[in-house]
Amino acid sequence: MSSKWRKVKLALGFNSCAHIPSPLDDSSSPLNSTAARFSGAALPSVVFPASDTSSYRPSTPTPSSSGLRLPKSGSKSPKGTCAICLNSMKPGQGHAIFTAECSHSFHFKCITSNVNHGNRICPVCRANWKEVPFQSPAFNMCHGMPQNNAVIPQDDDLTGIIRRLPSPQVDASRQVSSLYHVSEPAIFDDDESLDQQASVTHSKNEPDHHIINTMEIRTYPEVSAVPKSASHDAFAVLIHLKAPHSERKHDICGNNTDSPSPPPLVENSRASVDLVTVLDVSGSMGGTKLALLKRAMGFVIQNLGPSDRLSVIAFSSTARRIFPLRLMTDIGRQQALQAVNSLTSNGGTNIAEGLRKGAKVFAERRWKNPVSSIILLSDGQDTYTISSRPNVGTDYQSLVPNSIHHNNGTGLHIPVHAFGFGTDHDATSMHSISEISGGTFSFIEAEDVIQDAFAQCIGGLLSVVMQELQIEVVCVHPHLQLSSVKAGNYRTSLTTNSRMGSINIGDLYADEERDFLVTINVPVDSSSDEMSLLTVRGLYRDPMTKEMVALEETSEVKIQRPDVGSELVGSIEVDRQRNRLQAAEAMAEARVAAERGDLSTAVSILDRCQKALSETVSAQAGDRLCVALSAELKEMQERMATQQVYEQSGRAYVLSGMSSHAWQRATARGDSTDSTSVMQSYQTPSMVDMVMRSQTMVFGAPQGRRVLQPTKSFPERQRR
Template sequence: MGSKWRKAKLALGLNTCLYVPQTSEEHPSSPSPNGVVASRHSDAVSSSSLLSPTGLGSDRQATTPTPSSSGLRLPKSGTKSSKKTCAICLTTMKPGHGHAIFTAECSHSFHFHCITSNVKHGNQICPVCRAKWKEVPFQNPASDLSRGLPRINPVNWPQDDAWMTVLRQIPAPRVDVSRPVTSLFHTPEPVLFDDDESLDNQPDSIKNKASVEDPISSNNCIRIIEVKTYPEVPAVERSSPHDNFSVLIHLKAPHTNAGNPVSQNSRAPVDLVTVLDVSGSMAGTKLALLKRAMGFVVQNLGPSDRLCVIAFSSTARRLFPLRRMTDTGRQQALQAVNCLVSNGGTNIAEALKKGTKVLVDRNSKNPVCSIILLSDGQDTYTASSPRGTHPRTDYQSLLPISIRRNNAAGLHIPVHTFGFGADHDAASMHSISEISGGTFSFIEAESVIQDAFAQCIGGLLSVVVQELNVRIECVHPNLQLDSIKAGSYRTSMMPDARMGSIDVGDLYAEEERDFLVTMNIPVGCLYKDEMSLVQVRCLYKDPITKDMINLDEAGEVTIRRPVVAGKLVVSMEVDRQRNRLRAAEAMAEARIAAENGDLAGAVSLLESCRRELSETSSAQAGDRLCVALSAELKEMEERMGNRRAYEETGRAYVLSGLSSHSWQRATARGDSTDSTSLLQSYQTPSMVDMVTRSQTMVLGNPSPRRTLSSAKSFPVKSRPR
């Protein structure tokens, strides 16, 4: 009997489920041995899943959490259960005190809000006796139907309205009980992070499925980028030159073979390192929401994807090595996240150094890799300028040299940064993303952190093109390129200006890019009615087959050279992209003015740009992008209305928009005040699908949550005709 009970407790320790605490009812925190105030262990995991140093729960004694570096604590207390105490939050259950009580079919009772948070992630086993439930409580998005009033949740999540819904029983995941999870936290970190889980250990079923069911995984099908070109006007009079003539190059990545972005047989697997801020300012609701968001990430990675979790405060620590997200890997990753406790300072440089080391030292590599960095504060361990002064220029010191763009090592590891709340260093987070080739998202509303993560991984889990290089070569012998406008993408031009290139890198499925190339059109030939301007070529790698694909004749731009051209209409596609670039330039100039203390000048720049846009042909035609640009500029004007507004949200809002502009990629700005519903971001279908999953929580019905507001300057484009 003792052996069976021991095995049951071991399994219980591994079968953890993310638990969202009710922060308004927390007991007063107690100081840890090092003098730092620590949160209750029940904020991290339910009491039934707490581990002792040996990996087994103990119900004989309760001990204080063990301190470790980077503000991490591993709870040791055992299971507490009685008819008067909730086994999840360990607080008293008394009828009539404003909290519903749920009694399961096994006769154990819990606070309703505690157990619904527990079962929301698929756990349908009693935390006390491990009995499998046939009927479980689940939170329905409806309001209190009896009174017509929404229920109030301490964490202020509108979707957490509670009443009973019966769900089908979901089979419990198979757990490898032979691996002690405590070893992930208390063993010394190795000199080299070469202990990543081998990709050769994938089950044969996954390998066979990828090779048999997916035609993309063989060489029978090649995914081709769609390339379209648009001259500024279709004709130029033969006897007249035309300076600063624009040609638009429009690219669209191929789609995935499956509607499910996490389908393992239609996409390239990912190595993802999450670098999470657990400093003292993350205590309470912020940390609970972070754990919830990480739970979503873990559950939506596939068995071929690998995840590493790094937490940082005053120092950084690798909680979880790079491991495949099998059933066992997911359980261990969730347990690692649940053990996060907030305290200490903010050492972003150390955290990025450790995150980079994981990807540099790994023995095997998935085709796609990336780092996600979330922080709500400013780096307190690297020299920085005081808040409100001119931005410093040494942000590169926060990022390891090996993953800076254009570094000699040739590594491409983008860092997608997420600034959380009003106190984070937006300039630092934006610079880190720009230097590495990632994006910067501003999470203004705490409740959308999960949606912001969902949008990011929705893209990372759908990479269909890598190492894309676009080459533009002049065809006419007297033609020279003047400029290549490509945002933050690296461009180059030959000394004779006859050829140029754009290093685009990775593209998500169905992602689009627009680049404007300008040139000076010479006088036409006396006897020719047409002129070939430029030839566009594309070279890229398929991340699944590893084949290099060369589109030698992706597109050629030709214009007419009549004797009399007559009245010509400017291409709507070219005019639209000119407006986008003009707006981005105005935003950048306004930001510089604001940083120099000239908020009135910044607002004036934005107002002037809005007036100019309204006079363009695409704006007068009611183009959706122009409407979106105008609304975004107006929003920025309001956030630059005074110094306090700019410091709290304006700077981050502008930088997130600039990040989206420069990379032409969706970035999140979690502001639910967006009333212009026609504004949509550069979200790809895979991103939209993942955000929808996040907002519906997969198991439940859609809920009235605050919505994710992405960079407003990127609506879904009208398809060229």
């Protein structure tokens, strides 16, 4: 063995080691001296298949004095399961088993493939490894990995090489410590200073501003002409907004651009984020659920930039801040990963207390990044604040701290993006929490979709280009008045004379779109051949300069007033949005009936809406949005087949659909495998990129795993 090892070292030409587990009866293996060379650092081990397992056993690593000290419980994958492929991992099955220095084990083939894709961290606990496995030294990899033509001897006893990585440079004043075991401070004013970073993530060689163009405003009248002698009640005008896109570039790291795996995204300029994750660690979150949550949180942590800050709140019967609001620099990520890995499951579910702690982080922070948000995940029901089974009439205001109420004029305006995990969560309360705070509600039915769902959410949060956006609609013709403004959950207002209306939209992600329908009563008017109806203007806050900016583009809506009427051609854009609003209203009405236990009426409501949509102009023209809406309504009917089915998944599915349509923002829904529905409607390119990044990570997409389909927004919008 020692002779073979010397051959390998000579062939490689660099100081690396292959660790072969010691025989059961040999306590003085020569490899012990090799281990000693690494100053007490825990060495990985490789356990070989079937024929070799009788003589070897995996070594038990000792945590390095400079590495992460991981807890004995709550941090490992389910026993005997590879955290990458989620398949059985037992000796004697013909697969080599690799045990890393952090004590987590994987199929050797799985982990080497993971490493070859550029990952140098544990897929389970996200600890940075000092030694990484690989099968051939000839691979080409980023981050300074070897590139040579060395030949590994063909030997059944030596299937893997472990490459020693240089130790990361860590600021001695900010060493990883027992930060998470100290008492929680009374006031959360220990957030990390933003220093001189100006709360913006950017490249020195790029422009300071990330907005490439201004917001696009388009208007579509219901018809282009109304005869002079005719009036038109409830005349509809569609206002379409599209946010500017942000300039993004790929860090290709020497990779071929034709590679099926997209390279990681690098932001050259964007608004930084303060993110607080409020995570359910009650007893029901044990086992696979907690492991998947840790993996999803690891993905979030790794994709936050050095100017972004993260805090972690864990709640069960009570809540505790396990990680303060800290910058996601290299050391910040390491500490955050350690905190997440320390999570264990036990106790009940106190969502209200978790949110109170999350709001407290924002209320008492000393510094402030431009974008702020809470991610809430729970798989159960709040047994401390809500005592009875939720229903439509229940008041959920007590679950959400007043400071983050969406309609509270003096509040912090912190949206809570709520994720209902599994089939036992309280969808009604989670949906209400998101609605009260101005966030979205996602239903994660398939547990292994959680990382993709989080990826979609942060893909949006990391691309905010506009804040406090407000649109004003002003009547131009002196005899016109606004009769309605249909804007979903967005706050609207009309002046007393109904001559002007406003829509408070808030934050918009890059390339995000919004559609609003306003109606007016067009009177008889023979004074002109053309009538100006409305003008649309807007104002927003630039998230980086923090200055209020008036939209450069305004839009005026005009229609023709001919003497003689002719056959009018309706706007398919207006018809399409009417269909969407009609479907959303049907969902809400059906949900009320279902909560009364009247599932037959609920199904009938959805069925009638589905048939009505099929008879519209846009549906008969083959509009794909109508097809998608019809599929969505059909899916909801199927999830209302019985009371049991509705309780398990129907309620959450309907509520997540209502949330998505009400805010016109992407949510995860169900198992998210049907790309023909509107489950991924409203997705932005940034969201799609982040979801694809999640799915193409080797440890994130084991064979047979259900994934969140990375589809674009409604296809019709792409033609505008």
